Amino acid sequence: MPDKREESGATPRRARGELERDVLAALWAAREPMTAGQVQQRLSGDLAYTTVLTILVRLHEKGVLHRHRQGRGYAYAATRDEASHTAQRMRTLLDAGSDREAVLARFVSELSTADEQMLQRLLSDSEAHGGKTS
Known part of the structure; x- marks a missing residue:
């Protein structure tokens, strides 16, 4: 059944976590701290300023963003780059599983040939440079 917002021309509701990902992507692309208004301008759709501000505050409370005073508000920046953030999320998911070997085996079996080679x-390279082996 079609969403009533789509029928009325309103922007469809984003999937859970999608707005946080979009906000982070905007901050990573900017490579410099941004205010809520600047983030709002970078995002597509008709998001209210207060919605963007709420997401920024939540991400700050989670430790994903840091902020500093800029005028009467704050400018926000990611605490990690995109690769580090994604790697941390992957480690968290792996640690939450009950069978680490099965999860890793499934992950590797579903990689493309190019990703497997990479x-x-x-x-x-990690082993050659004294990286972690356990």
Whole structure:
């Protein structure tokens, strides 16, 4: 059944977590701290300023963003770059599983050939440079 917002021409509701990802993507792309108004301008759709501000505050409370005073408000920046943030999320999911080996085996089995080769190269490079082996 079509969403009533779509029928009325309103912007459809975003999936859970999608707005947080969009806000983070805007901050990573900017490479410098941004205010809520600046983030709002970068995002597509008709998001209210207060919605963007709420997401920024939540991400700050989670430790994903840091902020500093700028005028009467704050400018926000990510605490980690995109690769570090994604790697941390992957580690968190892996740690939450009850069978680490099964999760890793499934993950590797579902990689594309190019990604599998890249992972093998990265593991070899890590071992050659004294990286973690356990």
